[in-house]
Amino acid sequence: MVGGTGYTRSTWRDWRDWRDWRDWRGWPTRIARLWRSSLQFRTVTITVALSGVAIMVVGVYISVSVGNDLFQSRLNQVLVDSNRATTAAQGIFDASDAADRVEVQTLVGSARTLVTAASSSQMIAIFRAPGQDASTVAPQDSSSFGASTGVITPDLRLQVQENAGEQFWQSVTLATDDGGQVPGIVVGSQLTVPVAGRYELYIGYSLADAEATLAFVQRTLGIAGLVLILLIGAVTWIVVRLVVTPIRVAAATSQRLASGDLGVRIPEKGEDVIATLARSFNGMADSLQSQIKELADLSEVQQRFVSDVSHELRTPLTTIRLAGDVLYDHRSTFPPAVERTAELLHTQVERFELLLSDLLEISKYDAGSVELETEPTNLVHLAEDAIDGLRSLGDSKGTVLTLVAPGGHLDADVDPRRIRRIMHNLIGNAIEHGEGKPIIVSVDSNESAVALSVRDYGMGMSQSEMAHVFDRFWRADPSRKRTIGGTGLGLSISLEDAVVHGGWLQVWSHPGEGSCFRLTLPRTANGTLSSSPSPLPPADAGGATAARGTEGHYA
Known part of the structure; x- marks a missing residue:
């Protein structure tokens, strides 16, 4: 209930949607969104539109055909009536022996009455043909066309005057008594009046009845077409809904x-195409689920194998390490060749021990069993410790390590062991590839994040090399000798450590200008990042500005 008024939330949502649709200015946007999102709406709209066009074409054709047939039928009837009336009038004139004006006038009146009766038309016009000698007995012109007298055009009169014994017609618009207009036909022919000479006879026929019939037909076609379009739309909506519903279920x-819900399936009903699609989809899902399970089992077996091997190797490795340390401590008493062998054994055992430790760490990440032990930690203090631990290595390379912390004295909830490992890997990597040039370690922060950057000015990397810099066991130059005993997993583990904190580990590099690795971490556990306090590329970068980041994207 909402506010105790008795309306449910669904009722309010329906009213709100209706109110939105009442805003006509937003209709184009809503219709466009509905067009893009609804297959059913698109199908019904296209079907109704095409059906409407087809019905309109058919309706126009029927209307034109009916109109032409009505006109042609009425024209034939008019010509027959006019010819009958003209013949009857000429018969009266031929049978008369009128000689004076009164008799001729009476004769013309009788003929006019006969024409009106024979043609069923009240529009009769009789004009004396021009070009004849003046006669005192010739009756005057007369017309009952009224306001429509002007429809008898000079062209029609000329045809009637030059062709005696023939009929000529013309389609015209006649004026009605109420000031309106109706279509009509004017038929003209020639009469010979005794004593008076040749006269033109024009009979006007109204097509109002035919026009009314045509309007009725057009109105009926329009209503029938609209009803048919609505029926087509409704039928299409129902049919498409029956077809689209299984598609929606499949989607x-x-x-x-x-x-990730590998157990979901499409219900199988019937034997039609949709049922075939459902069976095929379910078969594909079964196969996919089976393959994923096999891959997951294989991956689990591989991870367990690596973990078990790493654990099992620790015991003999410890024994070898103890024996090697004894030999290493007494190497000065051995001959030179044996002394060198003891030194090599000691170095490689140490590297083997580091490799086992890194493999165990990687296997934990692969198995998804990593747990953070976070506590408020100052990254500046961690950076100072990492620099102090690697200073002797830097001095051996002639590298000066500098710490810059303009805004980094703020604590962040992190796992200090893992962050210390990231710093050790980044600074050690910079020393190894820095070619004895200065290295700047900077720590900065803002209200939501803390960032650490390690900038060296060594050889740098190309774009293709940056694409693999976080790959396991990858080296930019395989022939280059490792000076800090790395295993090839340091940057990969650092990337995993950054990701598990919800942070970013990104790199910028350019050949001849060095590299800059940037670690960005949220200041609170489960925090999110939107930006980094430290710029990347660095402010002193002069070359290409592409960088590769935590999620394998260019940043």
């Missing part, structure tokens, strides 16, 4: 499958 099922 929802595929989304759940893609999100």
Whole structure:
């Protein structure tokens, strides 16, 4: 209930949607969004639109055909009536022996009455043909066309005057008594009046009835077409809904499958195409689930194998290490060749021990069993410790290590052991590839993040090399000798350590200008990052500015 009024949230949501649709200015946007998102709406709209065009074309064709047929039928009837009336009038004139004006006038009146009766038309016009001698007995012109007299055009009169014994017609617009207009036909022919000479006879026929019939047909076609379009739309909506509903189910099922719910399946009903699709999809899902399970089992076996081997190797390695330390401590008493062998054994055993430790750490990340032991930690203090621990190595290379911390004296909730390992790897890597040039370690922070950058000015890397810098066991120059006993897993583990903290580990590099690795961490556990306090590329970068980051993206 909402506010005790008795309306449910669903009722309020429906009213809100209706209110939104009442805003006509937003219709184009809503319709465009509905067009993009609804297959059913697109199908129904296209079907109704094309059906509407087809019905309109058919309706126009029927309307034109009916109109032409009505006109042609009425024209034939008019010509027959006019010819009958003209023949009857000429018969009266031929049978008369009128000689004076009164008799001729009476004769013309009788003929006019006969024409009106024979043609069923009240629009009669009789004009004396021009070009004849003046006669005192010739009756005057007369017309009952009224305001429509002007529809008898000079062209029609000329045809009637030059062709005696023939009929000529013309489609015109006639004026009605109420000031309106209706279509009509004017038929003209020639009469010979005794004593008076040749006269033109024009009979006007109204097509109002035919126009009314055509309007009725058009109105009926329009209503029938609209009803048919609505029926087509409704039928299409129902049919498409029956077809689209299984597709929606398949789409929802595929989304759940893609999100990791491997046990979801599409219901199988019937033997039609949709059922075939459901069976095929379910078969694919079964096969995919089986393969993923096999790969997961294989991966688990591999991870367990690496972990077990690493653990099992620790015991003999410890024994070898103890024996090697004894030999190493007494190497001065051995001949030179044996002394060198003892030194090599000691170095390689140490490297083997580091490799086992890194493999164990990697196997934990692969198995997803890493747990952080976070505590408020000052990254500046960790950086100072890491620099002090590697200062002797830097001095041996002639490298000056400098710590810059403009805003880094703020604690962050991190696992100090893992962050210390990241710093050790980054600074050691910079010393190894810095070619004896200065290295600047900077720590900065803002309200949500803490960043550590390690900038060297050594050989740098190309774009193709940066793409693999975080790969396991990858080396930019395989022939280059390792000076700090690295295992090839340091940057990979550092990347995993950064990711498990919800942070970024990114690198910028350019050949001849050195490299800059930047670690960005949220200041609080489970925090999110939107930006880094430290710039990347660094402010003194003069070459290309591409960088590669934590998630394998260029940043």
